[in-house]
Amino acid sequence: MRPIQSANHDPTATEPHLVDITLREVVELVRIDLPADQMEPLLERGLLPGCQLCPVRQSPSGDPIVMVDGTLLAIRHEVARCLCVRRPGSNGA
Amino acid sequence: MPPPLSDPNYQPTAGDAVLPADRTNAAITPIVALVGPPNSGKSTLFNQLTGLRQKVANYPGVTVEKHIGTARLPDQRALQLVDLPGTNGFAARSMDERVTRDVLEGRVQGLRAPDALVLIVDSTRLETQLMLVEPTLKLGIPTLLVLNMADELEQRGGAVRDDDLAEHLGVRVVRTNARNGDGLDQVRDFLIGVADRGLLPPRTCPALSNIVTGTPLPMVDQFTERRRRIQEIGRASGFVLPRGSELTERLDGLFLHRIWGPLIFLAVVVLVFQSIFTWAVPLMDGVQILVAGSGAWMAERLPESWIRALLIDGVWAGVGSVVVFLPQILVLFLFLGLLEDSGYMARAAVIADRTMYRVGLQGRAFLPLLSGYACAIPAILAARTVEDERDRLATIFVTPFMTCSARLPVYALLIAAFIPERRLVGPFLGTRAATLLGLYILGALTAIATAAVLRRTLLRGQRDSFFMELPPYRIPSVRSIGLRLYDRSRIFLRRAGTIILAVAIILWFLTQVPQSGGAPPSIDDSFIGRMGQIIEPVIRPLGFDWTIGVGLISALAAREVIIGTLGTLYQVEDPTQGSLQLQDALRNHLDLGAAVGLLVFFAFALQCTSTIAVMRRETAGWKWPVLQFGYMLTLAYGFALFANWLI
Numbered sequence: 001m002r003p004i005q006s007a008n009h010d011p012t013a014t015e016p017h018l019v020d021i022t023l024r025e026v027v028e029l030v031r032i033d034l035p036a037d038q039m040e041p042l043l044e045r046g047l048l049p050g051c052q053l054c055p056v057r058q059s060p061s062g063d064p065i066v067m068v069d070g071t072l073l074a075i076r077h078e079v080a081r082c083l084c085v086r087r088p089g090s091n092g093a
Numbered sequence: 094m095p096p097p098l099s100d101p102n103y104q105p106t107a108g109d110a111v112l113p114a115d116r117t118n119a120a121i122t123p124i125v126a127l128v129g130p131p132n133s134g135k136s137t138l139f140n141q142l143t144g145l146r147q148k149v150a151n152y153p154g155v156t157v158e159k160h161i162g163t164a165r166l167p168d169q170r171a172l173q174l175v176d177l178p179g180t181n182g183f184a185a186r187s188m189d190e191r192v193t194r195d196v197l198e199g200r201v202q203g204l205r206a207p208d209a210l211v212l213i214v215d216s217t218r219l220e221t222q223l224m225l226v227e228p229t230l231k232l233g234i235p236t237l238l239v240l241n242m243a244d245e246l247e248q249r250g251g252a253v254r255d256d257d258l259a260e261h262l263g264v265r266v267v268r269t270n271a272r273n274g275d276g277l278d279q280v281r282d283f284l285i286g287v288a289d290r291g292l293l294p295p296r297t298c299p300a301l302s303n304i305v306t307g308t309p310l311p312m313v314d315q316f317t318e319r320r321r322r323i324q325e326i327g328r329a330s331g332f333v334l335p336r337g338s339e340l341t342e343r344l345d346g347l348f349l350h351r352i353w354g355p356l357i358f359l360a361v362v363v364l365v366f367q368s369i370f371t372w373a374v375p376l377m378d379g380v381q382i383l384v385a386g387s388g389a390w391m392a393e394r395l396p397e398s399w400i401r402a403l404l405i406d407g408v409w410a411g412v413g414s415v416v417v418f419l420p421q422i423l424v425l426f427l428f429l430g431l432l433e434d435s436g437y438m439a440r441a442a443v444i445a446d447r448t449m450y451r452v453g454l455q456g457r458a459f460l461p462l463l464s465g466y467a468c469a470i471p472a473i474l475a476a477r478t479v480e481d482e483r484d485r486l487a488t489i490f491v492t493p494f495m496t497c498s499a500r501l502p503v504y505a506l507l508i509a510a511f512i513p514e515r516r517l518v519g520p521f522l523g524t525r526a527a528t529l530l531g532l533y534i535l536g537a538l539t540a541i542a543t544a545a546v547l548r549r550t551l552l553r554g555q556r557d558s559f560f561m562e563l564p565p566y567r568i569p570s571v572r573s574i575g576l577r578l579y580d581r582s583r584i585f586l587r588r589a590g591t592i593i594l595a596v597a598i599i600l601w602f603l604t605q606v607p608q609s610g611g612a613p614p615s616i617d618d619s620f621i622g623r624m625g626q627i628i629e630p631v632i633r634p635l636g637f638d639w640t641i642g643v644g645l646i647s648a649l650a651a652r653e654v655i656i657g658t659l660g661t662l663y664q665v666e667d668p669t670q671g672s673l674q675l676q677d678a679l680r681n682h683l684d685l686g687a688a689v690g691l692l693v694f695f696a697f698a699l700q701c702t703s704t705i706a707v708m709r710r711e712t713a714g715w716k717w718p719v720l721q722f723g724y725m726l727t728l729a730y731g732f733a734l735f736a737n738w739l740i
Contacts, residue, residue: 036312037186041480042560043316044181046221050317056337057345060354061447065345065563069221070334072341072563074443076450079560 016087018053018064018080026054031084038079045073053085123287124173124205125164126196128229129213130222131179132564134241136160137271138213139176142280146576147176148471150433151564152442154179154460154478157189159196161204166281170288175207178477183228188477188485197232209235209287211280216240216268217335217565219253223323224316226262234293236264237283243268244275245565251335258330272570338565341436345563348440358444361437365428366533367526369421369505370514376420384413403601406664411597412589414660414675415653418502419585425498426581427574429467434569438463442561452541453548455479455559458488462540465495466533469704473711483552487544489711490721493699494540496533499652503695504532506656510676511688535696539728592650593657600647600658604665616666635694635730636687636737640666648700686740690733697729 015030029051032039046069047053054067065074127135131153140147143162148155160176177196178189185194199206212229214222219240230236240246240255259266265283269276348354388409395401432438442459449459458479465472472492479485496504508525515524522530548554603621605613616622625639632642640662644655656675663678683691699705699722708718 032313040184040312041181041186043313044184044224045560045562046224046320048317048320049313051320056342057349058351059349059443059446060351061444062351063443063446065349065443067337070218070337071221072345072565073560074446074563075560076446 015084018055018066018083018085019077021053021055021085021087023055023057025087026052027085027087029053029083030086033082033084034079042079046071047073047083053083121205121292122163122171122173123208123290123292124175125209125211125284125287126175126177126207127211127213128177128193128197128225129179129239130181130215130225131155132562133179133213133215133222134269134271135179135213136176138211138239138241138269138277138280139174141271141274141277142284143174146580148577149573150430150438151436151567151569152433152439152460153562153564154189154457154475157192157474157477159192159201159204164281164284166285166288168285170285172284172288175204181225187480192477197229205292207234208291208293209237209283211237211239211283212264213239213241213271216243216246216253217249217251219246219251219332220320220323220327220334223262223327224319226264227319227322230262230264235287235290237280238262238264238266239276239280240266240268241271244270245338246335249335249338250333252331252333253327254331258326258332261326261329341563341565344566345440348437349443354440354444358441361432363522363526363530365425366530367522368428369424369501369529370523370526373420373424376423377417380419381417384409384416388413399605402605403598407597407601407661408594410664411600411657411661412593415502415589415593415657416586418505418653418656419582421501421505422498422585423578423581425501426467426578430574430577431569434567434573436564436566439561439563443563446559446561448541450559452545454487454544455481455484457559457561458484461488462492462495465492465497468497468499469493469495469701470707473704473707476711481554483548483554486712486717487547487552489708490547490717491540491544493701493704493721493725494536494543494697496536496696497652497701499701500532500695502653502656503648504529504692506675507679507688507692510679511683511685532692532696535693539697543724588651588653589657593654596647596650596654597657597661600643600661601665604662616662621662634737635690635733636684637691638682640682641687641691645694645698645700649702651703652695652700686737689740690737693736694729694733697725697732699725 016027018027021027029047029049031049032042032047034042051068055064056067056072057065059065059074063074063077064080065072067073127139129135132151132155136147136149136156139145139160139162140149142164145160145162147160147162156176156178158178162174162176164172164174166172175196177193180190180193183190183194183197185191195201196204197207197210210229210232212226214225226238238259240253246253255266255268267276267279267283269280271277348357388405391409392401392405395404432441438460441463442457445459449455458476461472461475461478463472464475469492472495473489476485476488476492479488508528512525512528516522517524517527600621603624604616604619606620607614613619614622617626621643622639625643628642628646629637629639632645637645640659643662644658647658648655659679660675663675663682667678679688705718705722708721709715712718
């Protein structure tokens with residue numbers, strides 16, 4: 001599978017994943033490590049490399065709820081682990 | 094300044110659909126399709142323009158079929174409007190998205206490709222929603238872009254300049270608030286233009302799948318490129334992203350709270366069930382007085398004859414005994430409507446998602462399953478939103494375990510007859526509501542267990558990723574809820590006036606023959622009695638006599654028919670007891686163990702021919718419906734036997 005990443009991605013840097021991000025922290029999506037068929041619906045909803053993400057709360061079971069382009073999106077923990085993100089101002093940003 | 098997105102020189106490539114030749118027939122009215130992302134307000138706009146009442150609610154995936162209606166223009170000309178399932182793209186992974194793609198490409202038999210499109214987007218989420226504009230415009234069909242929920246955009250400090258957006262996209266742009274009808278005149282102006290122009294000339298229609306994936310760029314680059322162009326247009330049109338909704342923020346803090354969230358979820362469920370047995374009771378008493386009064390009035394005025402017996406003992410006892418349950422059905426639908434329209438349903442799906450994950454179902458399957466509380470048929474159709482085919486089949490298979498509203502009158506009758514009312518948790522939960530809740534939980538747990546087994550055996554597959562858009566909370570409109578209750582009453586009463594009436598008349602005649610010396614036989618010697626006694630040995634172990642057996646068979650037409658059937662049978666059996674005393678009559682025919690057995694039988698058995706027919710259609714064959722009918726009947730018989738033995 002071809003890794004999906006934003007144009008200014010530095011492959012040597014170790015990026016955190018969405019699950020590592022504290023609530024209310026705005027980060028940039030770098031890469032989605034999911035098979036194409038599972039990734040496409042996310043892309044259609046604006047979860048694209050380069051977009052800004054902000055985890056706004058957790059569901060009662062601990063899954064993240066993120067704000068993307070004005071939309072609240074509830075995603076499973078397992079998916080959040082596949083979303084590589086970058087904090088603003090970090091290496092390569 | 095970016096060039097306009099609409100491209101009149103777009104050249105379709107191989108695989109594009111050729112539109113049917115009948116497009117040139119000028120006598121045919123133009124077709125306008127409503128297209129857009131899920132939950133952007135297409136069906137609300139469709140209802141406003143056609144005067145129809147397609148179901149609308151505040152969560153994505155409500156519309157899963159195409160609906161066709163006529164929009165009448167001020168000058169009385171007519172247009173055909175097609176309301177389509179929402180879609181975020183044209184990859185058509187799920188069945189509902191395939192419906193949209195096929196209509197747009199003109200691949201649906203008996204329906205020409207549209208002559209114009211109304212693309213409706215939620216203006217508070219403009220940039221993501223506009224991702225759909227580019228492939229839509231590439232179809233080369235005249236398009237109107239509707240920025241819906243424009244009032245919300247402004248209230249939350251967002252902005253966009255419509256004229257600039259129109260110029261950059263190359264389409265006409267209007268803003269509306271479809272819920273209250275603001276801006277509809279501008280949509281009608283567009284429709285007048287479509288009517289003036291008439292049908293599009295014959296041409297080839299580009300295949301949407303080619304537009305999306307036919308370019309040499311890898312998928313993600315296509316999306317990022319498209320996104321870049323949209324953002325550029327957004328900037329040039331002065332788009333300002335609105336602030337998050339404060340109401341949504343506050344309510345989510347409560348409803349999705351780690352502790353309060355599940356507790357509130359539980360409280361909501363308990364409230365619904367307790368209300369069915371408390372709020373509905375005065376209304377039910379009212380209906381009962383009305384039915385009993387009208388029956389007595391008729392009985393006094395009609396001369397003694399077989400017609401009087403048919404009307405009083407057959408029709409009135411049969412239909413009347415079902416009609417009294419209308420208030421309980423309406424209380425259930427009132428709550429379902431409030432939960433759906435407010436936006437809470439999507440949160441409930443999130444709360445339940447972990448359970449769904451463990452079972453192996455998509456969280457998305459939760460919404461179709463929940464709509465199964467109203468009726469299994471739309472719920473099975475709603476499973477079209479589930480993308481993975483194995484997931485969809487598993488969802489369809491377990492949906493009939495969810496307690497549909499046709500079971501409610503049967504449960505309510507048996508519970509009222511056999512379970513004495515006592516308080517369990519103060520005034521909040523009584524024994525009757527708790528029993529009803531228990532039956533709903535029994536259905537839901539069986540659905541979950543069955544799904545878990547299926548996903549590990551017959552429908553083994555990988556667990557899909559789940560995500561769910563959480564719409565902002567909205568205050569449900571009184572009109573929308575009122576119309577829904579009105580429609581539900583009509584459906585219920587129509588069923589009472591058709592199926593239940595027909596069964597009551599046929600049953601009554603079967604209780605009157607063979608006559609000896611001009612007098613009807615005793616009910617045990619009548620045709621229906623003899624037929625019932627043939628099946629009695631099969632159900633005797635469950636504690637059921639032949640009258641219940643006849644009721645169970647008649648319930649195959651629709652579950653609540655059993656009430657009408659028993660109403661007629663017991664009235665004929667003992668006309669002196671003043672009908673509608675069904676509960677007393679039931680206590681003479683069933684002991685507690687058998688009554689619990691009957692409740693359990695109804696919780697499990699697939700007694701609904703319409704559900705079986707829809708399953709056959711949605712699974713394209715008899716395999717799944719036959720398997721499901723056998724499985725559910727085995728469970729029903731087995732557990733009813735167990736209950737009768739235990740109690």
